Amino acid sequence: MKSVMPGAEAEYTDNDFQRVRGIAFEEAGISLPVSKKTLVYSRLSRRLRELGYHSFHAYLDFVKTPAGQAEMEKLICALTTNVTSFFREKKHFEHLEAEVLPHLACTARSGGRVRLWSAACSTGQEPWSMAMSVMSVIPDAPSYDIRLLATDINSEVVEQAASGTYPASETDGISAENRKKYMEPCGDGKLRFAGPICKLPAFRVLNLNADWPIKGTFSAIFCRNVVIYFDDETREKLWRRLADRLEPGGFLYVGHSERVATTIQCRLEQVAPTIYRKDS
Missing domain, CATH: 1.10.155.10 (Chemotaxis receptor methyltransferase CheR, N-terminal domain)
Structure with missing residues (x-):
């Protein structure tokens, strides 16, 4: 044929x-x-x-x-899509700001280490949204040991994400206050992130189904709308690997159409339809 x-x-x-x-x-x-x-x-x-x-x-x-x-x-x-937007699935960011970051603020201010991970960052709207959430709760976050890892398999979108530059028309999800606080015009109708917030995210190319040259654990991991591309075995293997990278009491955020079927094996408890907490 x-x-x-x-x-x-x-x-x-x-x-x-x-x-x-x-x-x-x-x-x-x-x-x-x-x-x-x-x-x-x-x-x-x-x-x-x-x-x-x-x-x-x-x-x-x-x-x-x-x-x-x-x-x-x-x-x-x-073969994969990069559809994303700022503060997509807003309930995740509301939970992060209300239930997670206040505790992490105490950790950081007492000299502790705080790490967050956007595990499929695409063109960067997710990690920059996470960074704005951090800044909203911990305005002096760049002064502490708080960092946000942002990774994606696609080197081109990682480069775009790292630039922190977006058409103004694509920033509707960001409040006017936050645009003024964290972004600056850079010509051609575009805005880019500027100032202390830029110290928070680090962008890297990473294949989630290969080796992870990552040290330490994370307080929160966003891995959303990724496993829809995987079969059951690959999907559950990734959930286990991500859970292993969560510190006790840490949170995993997944996509609106995704769920972790092996919560017991992963030591995860579902606290909301798309939010899981690791056993303390």
Whole structure:
């Protein structure tokens, strides 16, 4: 069978789709159901077009070579979406500010270490929202040992997130007060984060299904709308790894359509529909 896409500009066979499924799972733990066959074509055909390939077979051969390592990352990133916004799922930030940060303020001011993690930061709206929450409760947070790790598998979105720069039209989720307090105009209708808040987040590239060169534990981890790409085994393995990185009494925040099925094994207690607390 030559092409599974009527009118396709690049040759795309069932075998090609199976190869993409294998690569996605092997490289990032992404589980692609058969229903995603058309989506895979639409996402990856742009990469083929840009590189001048006329068949998925040749393209996939390339990404498996040493010379294709950078393109392998682009392939994985093309298969995932980066839809996000500031203070998305606002109840998480309300919980963070009311139930978590006041206690962490005491820890920090007594000389303790405080660490938060945005485990799939995309273009940065989530970690910058977390940073604003921290600043709202602990205005002098940059003076203490408080840091916010922000990671994503996609190096391009991590670079964008680290710049802290966004079109003004995309900052509606931020209150006018916070925009004035934490951001500055930088031309072309854009705003960027500036001042002491920039000392809080550290941005890194990280594959959640590979090794984590991370030391220590976290008081709160946001890992939202990520496991929807994984099969059950990969999903539960990630929950266990994240729970292991939580300090006793720490909180895990997940996406609105996600849940941790193995709470007992992870030593987690569900305290709200998408919020879990690790046993003390």
